[in-house]
Amino acid sequence: xxxxxxxxxxxxxxxxxxxxxxxxxxxxxxxxxxxxxxxxxxxxxxxxxxxxxxxxxxxxxxxxxxxxxxxxxxxxxxxxxxxxxxxxxxxxxxxxxxxxxxxxxxxxxxxxxxxxxxxxxxxxxxxxxxxxxxxxxxxxxxxxxxxxxxxxxxxxxxxxxxxxxxxxxxxxxxxxxxxxxxxxxxxxxxxxxxxxxxxxxxxxxxxxxxxxxxxxxxxxxxxxxxxxxxxxxxxxxxxxxxxxxxxxxxxxxxxxxxxxxxxxxxxxxxxxxxxxxxxxxxxxxxxxxxxxxxxxxxxxxxxxxxxxxxxxxxxxxxxxxxxxxxxxxxxxxx
Amino acid sequence: xxxxxxxxxxxxxxxxxxxxxxxxxxxxxxxxxxxxxxxxxxxxxxxxxxxxxxxxxxxxxxxxxxxxxxxxxxxxxxxxxxxxxxxxxxxxxxxxxxxxxxxxxxxxxxxxxxxxxxxxxxxxxxxxxxxxxxxxxxxxxxxxxxxxxxxxxxxxxxxxxxxxxxxxxxxxxxxxxxxxxxxxxxxxxxxxxxxxxxxxxxxxxxxxxxxxxxxxxxxxxxxxxxxxxxxxxxxxxxxxxxxxxxxxxxxxxxxxxxxxxxxxxxxxxxxxxxxxxxxxxxxxxxxxxxxxxxxxxxxxxxxxxxxxxxxxxxxxxxxxxxxxxxxxxxxxxx
DNA sequence: GTTTAGCAATCAAAAAGAAAGAGTGCTAAA
DNA sequence: TTTAGCACTCTTTCTTTTTGATTGCTAAAC
Numbered sequence: 001x002x003x004x005x006x007x008x009x010x011x012x013x014x015x016x017x018x019x020x021x022x023x024x025x026x027x028x029x030x031x032x033x034x035x036x037x038x039x040x041x042x043x044x045x046x047x048x049x050x051x052x053x054x055x056x057x058x059x060x061x062x063x064x065x066x067x068x069x070x071x072x073x074x075x076x077x078x079x080x081x082x083x084x085x086x087x088x089x090x091x092x093x094x095x096x097x098x099x100x101x102x103x104x105x106x107x108x109x110x111x112x113x114x115x116x117x118x119x120x121x122x123x124x125x126x127x128x129x130x131x132x133x134x135x136x137x138x139x140x141x142x143x144x145x146x147x148x149x150x151x152x153x154x155x156x157x158x159x160x161x162x163x164x165x166x167x168x169x170x171x172x173x174x175x176x177x178x179x180x181x182x183x184x185x186x187x188x189x190x191x192x193x194x195x196x197x198x199x200x201x202x203x204x205x206x207x208x209x210x211x212x213x214x215x216x217x218x219x220x221x222x223x224x225x226x227x228x229x230x231x232x233x234x235x236x237x238x239x240x241x242x243x244x245x246x247x248x249x250x251x252x253x254x255x256x257x258x259x260x261x262x263x264x265x266x267x268x269x270x271x272x273x274x275x276x277x278x279x280x281x282x283x284x285x286x287x288x289x290x291x292x293x294x295x296x297x298x299x300x301x302x303x304x305x306x307x308x309x310x311x312x313x314x315x316x317x318x319x320x321x322x323x324x325x326x327x328x329x330x331x332x333x334x
Numbered sequence: 335x336x337x338x339x340x341x342x343x344x345x346x347x348x349x350x351x352x353x354x355x356x357x358x359x360x361x362x363x364x365x366x367x368x369x370x371x372x373x374x375x376x377x378x379x380x381x382x383x384x385x386x387x388x389x390x391x392x393x394x395x396x397x398x399x400x401x402x403x404x405x406x407x408x409x410x411x412x413x414x415x416x417x418x419x420x421x422x423x424x425x426x427x428x429x430x431x432x433x434x435x436x437x438x439x440x441x442x443x444x445x446x447x448x449x450x451x452x453x454x455x456x457x458x459x460x461x462x463x464x465x466x467x468x469x470x471x472x473x474x475x476x477x478x479x480x481x482x483x484x485x486x487x488x489x490x491x492x493x494x495x496x497x498x499x500x501x502x503x504x505x506x507x508x509x510x511x512x513x514x515x516x517x518x519x520x521x522x523x524x525x526x527x528x529x530x531x532x533x534x535x536x537x538x539x540x541x542x543x544x545x546x547x548x549x550x551x552x553x554x555x556x557x558x559x560x561x562x563x564x565x566x567x568x569x570x571x572x573x574x575x576x577x578x579x580x581x582x583x584x585x586x587x588x589x590x591x592x593x594x595x596x597x598x599x600x601x602x603x604x605x606x607x608x609x610x611x612x613x614x615x616x617x618x619x620x621x622x623x624x625x626x627x628x629x630x631x632x633x634x635x636x637x638x639x640x641x642x643x644x645x646x647x648x649x650x651x652x653x654x655x656x657x658x659x660x661x662x663x664x665x666x667x668x
Numbered sequence: 669g670t671t672t673a674g675c676a677a678t679c680a681a682a683a684a685g686a687a688a689g690a691g692t693g694c695t696a697a698a
Numbered sequence: 699t700t701t702a703g704c705a706c707t708c709t710t711t712c713t714t715t716t717t718g719a720t721t722g723c724t725a726a727a728c
Binding site: 101135136140141142150152158160161164218234235243244249250254256257258 | 472476492494496498552572577587
Binding site: 357359360361373374377378380381391394395396397 | 719720721722
């Protein structure tokens with residue numbers, strides 16, 4: 001759909017712009033990229049690429065800058081595969097080898113490694129708990145009036161929550177709780193913990209509703225609780241030339257500061273292995289100058305969270321995507 | 335040590351500068367603050383205040399700006415007590431009334447409320463665990479090869495950690511663990527969990543070292559783990575006029591991004607109820623444009639963490655300190 | 669002795685103007 | 699179809715000018 005030479009020129013322009021953050025002129029392309037034609041020819045092609053919507057001009061007599069459509073084409077068709085060095089591979093390997101006891105920790109290590117290798121700001125979030133099945137529930141008495149509930153899911157994720165009471169709880173009651181909850185909930189999806197269950201358990205046990213209610217409430221809360229966001233390398237973004245603009249910097253801060261937005265961004269669309277949102281493709285005003293690239297942290301195809309990069313539209317897509325692919329593969333095999 | 339009128343003028347200048355972020359002229363003080371003398375007199379006083387080091391001039395023909403010494407005097411001597419409105423009191427009350435099960439959550443609510451009321455960026459950190467005493471330790475078997483250890487301290491803080499094994503663990507073993515650990519450690523300070531204990535328990539139980547070792551290791555790790563930083567309202571800082579300077583913005587981001595520095599800042603010096611660090615009083619290059627105000631989250635005089643504000647040197651000290659005092663009182667009484 | 673009116677001097681910030689230079693688009697020739 | 703050549707455009711940068719706020723000083727007033 002785009003002739004070979006146009007593709008080459010577009011690629012050269014975007015590569016150059018990614019490097020320099022300056023509008024790209026026909027002269028630079030001629031000299032640096034040696035495509036075997038003169039700057040005049042490149043100029044002619046640029047006019048057409050602009051007409052087709054792949055390029056933009058900040059003003060009449062300036063060089064060209066990629067448009068959102070240009071970046072999109074670049075990401076979909078022109079990207080360099082395996083743009084990752086041996087050194088980087090080794091670094092990632094060494095980081096991911098760290099022994100961890102909790103999945104959340106592994107996600108965090110992967111997230112910080114991603115930021116370190118790409119030099120962009122990275123962010124991650126745990127998995128949506130409510131899709132998972134309950135493997136086991138345990139209640140532990142702490143002191144006399146405090147109960148800790150620990151839920152183990154089939155993906156190996158552990159959720160725990162504390163429940164406080166106004167009256168004493170006996171070890172006996174705790175045992176009954178353990179038996180009943182496990183009988184009733186083992187193997188069931190997490191979101192089965194809700195109203196109907198409450199009645200069942202209430203009738204089953206000789207507890208007062210006063211005791212059962214806070215348990216169900218708190219379990220419910222623990223399960224539906226938003227999983228923690230983890231942000232790494234926010235300061236790296238501030239080294240980028242685009243952050244000389246106060247507006248850009250502000251948008252960035254507003255973005256990473258509004259946890260709900262970040263959650264939304266990390267939780268949408270996972271048709272592909274790696275998802276790329278360029279500029280305001282995901283219509284958020286604060287996002288217009290940034291791109292977001294995400295992938296799912298999976299292990300044996302079970303969803304363990306999402307990891308992403310938030311960087312300028314002029315992001316080094318090849319590098320980021322290559323690094324992500326590698327990390328993703330490593331995590332899944334771990 | 336400073337005559338009454340000089341104090342009044344200094345206060346007026348600092349108040350004005352806090353409001354406007356612009357160098358303050360003698361004319362403005364005369365008109366707005368009505369101190370009963372002419373601008374010429376104020377000018378004369380300003381010269382002396384500058385000579386004494388309380389004021390500075392960006393350039394020869396500009397108004398005056400408070401120096402670090404000026405702010406320090408302001409904070410120590412001129413601050414307005416109870417600079418908090420009824421509305422703000424009500425808002426704080428309603429926020430702190432929220433029922434929580436975990437102390438960490440309460441600290442977080444207090445932190446975000448502080449940011450909301452003062453419009454500055456706030457930050458908090460949990461207490462240093464290792465000063466506390468163990469009230470109870472419980473081990474819970476999750477699946478066959480995973481153990482959760484739950485530690486309850488005498489301050490009501492619950493720490494939990496997961497330990498994975500390469501071989502199966504029996505319920506029986508878990509029971510023994512529970513008995514031994516509780517016998518040995520109840521009432522002891524948390525940092526007693528270390529080497530000697532390992533041997534004791536090893537000799538006491540017929541476990542292989544293979545099992546005991548990871549438990550001690552992981553408990554130790556959980557206890558000495560840096561407590562979580564919680565940051566709220568970073569975007570609020572970016573609305574301040576001082577953040578028009580890219581350098582200031584960068585310093586700020588570097589500051590809040592380096593968790594170790596934030597930890598240090600929150601963990602130093604608590605002779606007073608409320609601690610104020612103005613500019614580079616705590617010699618960190620990134621801090622030179624900012625002030626930090628902190629207080630301890632206490633309940634019945636037990637340390638439950640630290641909460642702070644990080645804002646421009648031109649911060650509304652009266653407001654921040656008043657709000658902090660109120661929140662601190664409320665938390666302690668809760 | 670202290671306060672204040674008056675005013676020249678200072679200097680940043682804003683506005684206006686001039687020059688430089690990078691890059692384009694078009695034309696006409698190769 | 700490609701390319702050399704060149705006028706045109708428009709930002710960027712540098713100077714210059716203007717404006718205006720504020721000071722510090724002097725001398726008079728209190």
